[in-house]
Amino acid sequence: xxxxxxxxxxxxxxxxxxxxxxRLTDRYRQEHRHPINHFLHVGVGWPMAxxxxxxxxxxxxxxxxxxxxxxxxxxxxxxxxxRNIPTVLKQPSTPxxxxxxxxxxxxxxxxxxxxxxxxx
Numbered sequence: 274x275x276x277x278x279x280x281x282x283x284x285x286x287x288x289x290x291x292x293x294x295x296r297l298t299d300r301y302r303q304e305h306r307h308p309i310n311h312f313l314h315v316g317v318g319w320p321m322a323x324x325x326x327x328x329x330x331x332x333x334x335x336x337x338x339x340x341x342x343x344x345x346x347x348x349x350x351x352x353x354x355x356r357n358i359p360t361v362l363k364q365p366s367t368p369x370x371x372x373x374x375x376x377x378x379x380x381x382x383x384x385x386x387x388x389x390x391x392x393x
Contacts, residue, residue, distance in 0.1 A: 294374040297367050304360055310350035318347035 291299075305311050321343035329336040344361075351359045360367045 294370050297364075297370050298374060301360065301367070301371060304351075304355065304357055307350070307354040310354040313350035313354075314347050318343045318350075321346070 305314060321339055325336045325339035325343065328339065348359055351357055
């Protein structure tokens, strides 16, 4: 009946238990609560950064400009909407750990899907 015991406050520190990817993911969620900042990351910044990586072998300068612009947009979201310092400036390994976790999850999902298709 009382749900306050099971939920954490927005300013609470992320849990300390679990693996490093889980702790970093929890911290990411704590530092990206504003919906506009979340959109600037997921809907604008990350796709731009992904395109810049794909574009790198073909147009290196465009790729660099796109990558820097993506981070500028995401930093803007932190400074203006979240009013906090981006995690990448406090702990530079975070984007790589998060990216690894996302890719691992996607590959695991694809592997499970392929396995279920073979069973049929």
